[in-house]
Amino acid sequence: MAKVSEFIKESYVELTQKVTWPTWGELWNSSILVLVTSLIIAFIIAAMDQGVNAILHQFYKSLT
Numbered sequence: 001m002a003k004v005s006e007f008i009k010e011s012y013v014e015l016t017q018k019v020t021w022p023t024w025g026e027l028w029n030s031s032i033l034v035l036v037t038s039l040i041i042a043f044i045i046a047a048m049d050q051g052v053n054a055i056l057h058q059f060y061k062s063l064t
Contacts, residue, residue: 022030
C-alpha cells in the first residue's frame with residue numbers, strides 16, 4: 001500500500017511542478033487548428049465517398 005501512496009504523491013508533484021501546461025491562448029489555437037483540420041478531412045472523405053458512389057452507380061447502371 002505504501003508503494004501506491006508514494007506513486008500518487010510522485011505523480012502529483014510531477015503534474016504540478018514538472019509538466020509544462022499550455023496557456024489558454026495556446027490551447028484555444030490548438031483547438032481551432034484541430035477543428036479546421038477535422039472539417040477539411042471530413043469534406044475530403046465525403047467528396048471521395050460521393051465520387052466512388054457515382055462511379056459505382058454508373059457501373060451498375062451499365063450492367064442492366
